[in-house]
Amino acid sequence: MERLAVQKTYKLFINGQFTRSESGRYIPLDTNQGTVNLCRASRKDFRNAVQIARPALATWSGYSALLRGQILYRISEMMEARRNDLMDRLTELPDLKESDPTKELNAAIDHVLWYAGWTDKYAALCGTVNPVTGPYFTFSYPEPMGIVGIVAPQNSPLCGLVNVLMLAMLSGNVSVVLADQRFGAVAITLSEIIATSDVPPGVVNMLTGDRSELLPHFYSHMDVNAIIHPDRYEELSQEEIMNLFKAEGHNLKRCPQLAQKSELEWQSEPYGPIDFSKLTETKTVWHPAAMP
Amino acid sequence: MRFEYEAAPEDTTHVNLQDSYGLFINGEFTSAQDGKTFQTLNPATEEVLADVAYAAESDVDRAVKAAQSAYDTVWSKLTGKERGKYIYRIARRLQEKARELAVLESLDGGKPIKEARDVDIPLAANHFFYYAGWADKLSYATFGGPPKSLGVVGQVIPWNFPLLMAAWKIAPALAAGNTVVLKPAETTPLTALHLCKLFQEIDLPKGVVNIICGDGATGANLIKHPGIKKVAFTGSTKVGKQIAQIAHAHQKAVTLELGGKGAHIIFEDAAINQAVEGVVRGIYFNQGHVCCAGSRLFVQERVMDAVIERLSRRIETLRVGNPLDKNTDIGAINSKMQLDKINDYISIGIDEGAKVRRSSCKLPTRGYFCAPTFFTDVSPAHRIAREEIFGPVLSVLSFRTTEEVIQKANNSPYGLSAGIWSEKGSKVLAVSQRLEAGIIWDNTFNQFDPAAPFGGYKESGFGREGGMQGLYPYLSV
Numbered sequence: 001m002e003r004l005a006v007q008k009t010y011k012l013f014i015n016g017q018f019t020r021s022e023s024g025r026y027i028p029l030d031t032n033q034g035t036v037n038l039c040r041a042s043r044k045d046f047r048n049a050v051q052i053a054r055p056a057l058a059t060w061s062g063y064s065a066l067l068r069g070q071i072l073y074r075i076s077e078m079m080e081a082r083r084n085d086l087m088d089r090l091t092e093l094p095d096l097k098e099s100d101p102t103k104e105l106n107a108a109i110d111h112v113l114w115y116a117g118w119t120d121k122y123a124a125l126c127g128t129v130n131p132v133t134g135p136y137f138t139f140s141y142p143e144p145m146g147i148v149g150i151v152a153p154q155n156s157p158l159c160g161l162v163n164v165l166m167l168a169m170l171s172g173n174v175s176v177v178l179a180d181q182r183f184g185a186v187a188i189t190l191s192e193i194i195a196t197s198d199v200p201p202g203v204v205n206m207l208t209g210d211r212s213e214l215l216p217h218f219y220s221h222m223d224v225n226a227i228i229h230p231d232r233y234e235e236l237s238q239e240e241i242m243n244l245f246k247a248e249g250h251n252l253k254r255c256p257q258l259a260q261k262s263e264l265e266w267q268s269e270p271y272g273p274i275d276f277s278k279l280t281e282t283k284t285v286w287h288p289a290a291m292p
Numbered sequence: 293m294r295f296e297y298e299a300a301p302e303d304t305t306h307v308n309l310q311d312s313y314g315l316f317i318n319g320e321f322t323s324a325q326d327g328k329t330f331q332t333l334n335p336a337t338e339e340v341l342a343d344v345a346y347a348a349e350s351d352v353d354r355a356v357k358a359a360q361s362a363y364d365t366v367w368s369k370l371t372g373k374e375r376g377k378y379i380y381r382i383a384r385r386l387q388e389k390a391r392e393l394a395v396l397e398s399l400d401g402g403k404p405i406k407e408a409r410d411v412d413i414p415l416a417a418n419h420f421f422y423y424a425g426w427a428d429k430l431s432y433a434t435f436g437g438p439p440k441s442l443g444v445v446g447q448v449i450p451w452n453f454p455l456l457m458a459a460w461k462i463a464p465a466l467a468a469g470n471t472v473v474l475k476p477a478e479t480t481p482l483t484a485l486h487l488c489k490l491f492q493e494i495d496l497p498k499g500v501v502n503i504i505c506g507d508g509a510t511g512a513n514l515i516k517h518p519g520i521k522k523v524a525f526t527g528s529t530k531v532g533k534q535i536a537q538i539a540h541a542h543q544k545a546v547t548l549e550l551g552g553k554g555a556h557i558i559f560e561d562a563a564i565n566q567a568v569e570g571v572v573r574g575i576y577f578n579q580g581h582v583c584c585a586g587s588r589l590f591v592q593e594r595v596m597d598a599v600i601e602r603l604s605r606r607i608e609t610l611r612v613g614n615p616l617d618k619n620t621d622i623g624a625i626n627s628k629m630q631l632d633k634i635n636d637y638i639s640i641g642i643d644e645g646a647k648v649r650r651s652s653c654k655l656p657t658r659g660y661f662c663a664p665t666f667f668t669d670v671s672p673a674h675r676i677a678r679e680e681i682f683g684p685v686l687s688v689l690s691f692r693t694t695e696e697v698i699q700k701a702n703n704s705p706y707g708l709s710a711g712i713w714s715e716k717g718s719k720v721l722a723v724s725q726r727l728e729a730g731i732i733w734d735n736t737f738n739q740f741d742p743a744a745p746f747g748g749y750k751e752s753g754f755g756r757e758g759g760m761q762g763l764y765p766y767l768s769v
């Protein structure tokens with residue numbers, strides 16, 4: 001008799017733990033391997049994630065840049081180690097259009113490596129010593145923006161997700177991610193990798209759920225500092241966009257403009273230092289330099 | 293025996309003040325299409341200085357079209373080197389005309405001539421000089437990526453540093469290859485309009501910079517105009533939030549430099565006399581009309597009495613009065629509306645139970661003046677400790693531990709500036725790292741330089757002005 005497989009439950013990833021939605025709701029997802037049930041996160045799940053992310057910011061941004069780099073490197077190690085799992089998740093997707101899963105996976109792992117190497121270097125490029133007039137030593141350096149709400153790309157199941165997530169993480173930001181519903185199993189598998197890569201709890205929080213239900217909460221939450229939403233202008237009508245930004249104005253969230261990328265572009269070109277600066281604040285410090 | 297200062301008024305005869313000013317569109321001064329004008333006053337005397345054309349929607353449209361045409365046919369075709377030469381010319385002419393512009397700035401805005409002369413105008417010229425040099429070096433700022441300009445940028449600036457803010461906006465925009473439509477504040481349009489005369493003198497191609505005057509409605513028409521690719525605004529957080537919504541929703545790039553409630557911290561190991569001078573500079577500079585003013589003073593308990601005693605004595609020596617007198621420290625409040633707002637806050641502070649201390653100086657009988665003021669016995673919940681007053685009014689609060697003051701300082705929706713006074717370098721740097729503010733002044737305050745990026749965290753806005761970082765808002769990167 002053939003062995004009966006153990007089926008997996010895909011839960012939300014909040015505070016380093018895998019948990020069901022407090023709402024008890026789920027979303028059936030058809031895959032080539034049959035139907036799985038993703039959790040359908042509620043507003044409360046999202047708000048819990050933000051609450052958890054705030055103290056995690058001090059921890060993550062307080063780590064040395066070298067340590068953050070080593071942890072991102074560890075994520076790439078764990079992705080490599082679990083490539084079969086990721087491959088299975090990618091191949092069971094009904095509509096990965098242009099590229100093949102192997103390329104998607106290889107690019108994703110290599111891109112994580114790219115970001116891992118940047119953590120202790122970007123500040124040397126984006127930071128400046130400012131040659132001011134007067135007896136002052138003045139310098140500017142990037143600090144993380146804080147809690148970043150990430151609405152994952154809809155055209156790249158793993159590589160797109162990894163790029164926007166790493167863009168936030170490398171400079172010390174923490175994030176609450178809304179995975180694309182169709183790619184929810186990929187996103188939660190990536191979360192399992194993150195959970196075993198020494199990333200402190202709460203630094204990455206991954207939600208699966210209904211986009212139109214959760215988007216307004218991402219935009220209106222007063223403790224979210226920035227939003228990355230690369231597909232905004234493709235997926236939403238002008239009126240829907242207007243409504244989202246009405247709420248955004250309450251606390252002046254940063255909503256950086258990032259280049260729109262095709263499925264293949266996500267694989268070919270990771271973000272660079274100019275993009276890193278879009279998720280950092282520049283702090284300028286003046287200090288007198290005069291003999292007493 | 294008491295020595296008094298003699299009056300030392302700055303000469304105004306070399307300022308060629310016109311009775312009326314037009315809009316500056318496509319290189320020419322022109323009336324508004326409907327002929328509407330408004331008056332600009334001298335806030336120190338309440339006398340009318342000039343009539344200024346008021347730009348309606350059709351005038352905004354003309355200005356944006358002129359800027360677009362200049363972008364398409366001239367400015368985007370020039371090499372960075374040639375653009376830079378034009379900007380260098382602007383810087384040099386500003387230096388040549390520095391004194392008359394300083395006098396005009398003081399007349400129209402009410403700021404003391406010594407500040408207009410020694411701070412506003414030289415910094416404005418330096419800002420153009422600084423960005424002129426970037427025009428042919430942009431690819432170094434973008435780490436090798438191709439630097440692309442955006443097109444026509446719409447800029448709206450406030451009344452506290454009229455010419456300096458125009459320079460902060462125009463210089464990086466031009467260096468990056470954009471063309472400009474700028475709206476100065478309603479109460480202080482004159483130096484920007486004299487800057488246009490200077491553009492004519494240096495043969496800046498027509499339409500590269502257009503200046504339209506008016507009020508909030510004019511600014512709103514500018515920002516909404518479909519031809520505007522990028523919006524830059526300096527002003528209140530309330531208006532900034534509305535602008536952010538419009539700009540974001542229409543995919544316009546946007547940078548905002550908004551309000552603040554700067555935390556100014558004096559530790560017990562500070563050089564107290566220097567710190568008190570820093571406090572004076574932090575809150576009484578430019579009548580406190582400074583977005584990055586140090587308006588919340590946190591004093592460690594052990595030195596509180598010493599600080600209050602010195603500060604009380606020091607504000608008695610500040611000279612309030614005629615802005616054109618070279619000895620004046622505090623000039624006129626910019627407008628009646630602003631003076632009313634400041635006085636409202638002073639009443640609110642008294643009603644809330646804080647203790648008010650004011651200089652006993654005699655104020656001029658005409659014009660809008662406010663004596664330097666500070667409050668003690670302020671709690672962090674008081675409105676005068678939370679809201680931006682934008683006047684010479686300071687709230688003094690106390691603290692015991694470093695952790696406590698970091699928490700108190702960060703407990704604000706604003707995050708523009710902060711100051712730290714302590715002789716212990718490691719503590720100063722550690723506290724600098726923990727404060728949520730875009731500019732930290734350690735053992736100094738209110739220092740500005742074109743090479744140093746300036747801008748806020750949180751609800752004080754986003755984007756930076758000055759330095760290499762100040763180029764990014766004007767490039768498509």
